[in-house]
Amino acid sequence: MTLLKQNGLPACLLALTLSPHASAALFDRGNGMIYDSDLNITWLADANYFKTQADADPTLINEIIAAVPTIYSTPNVLPESVLTPRVESGSP
Numbered sequence: 001m002t003l004l005k006q007n008g009l010p011a012c013l014l015a016l017t018l019s020p021h022a023s024a025a026l027f028d029r030g031n032g033m034i035y036d037s038d039l040n041i042t043w044l045a046d047a048n049y050f051k052t053q054a055d056a057d058p059t060l061i062n063e064i065i066a067a068v069p070t071i072y073s074t075p076n077v078l079p080e081s082v083l084t085p086r087v088e089s090g091s092p
Contacts, residue, residue, distance in 0.1 A: 024038025
């Protein structure tokens, strides 16, 4: 038998004991906010927060659309200088 088969469980436990542990802590900041000390960011506890708010107030989406300025034109054509290939002197 191999050493791993003979001492499999103790070897695995030893490896887990010696492995580095994550030291991040999560702090409840209230109002559905969770602070992650490892990443230095605050998360929303409700991953589907927008849907929760929209379900509570059905006019929310229309209010957001009304508040966003209308985009009348988007320049989706590149300038001619970008479209025209540049020919260098001395090229075959």
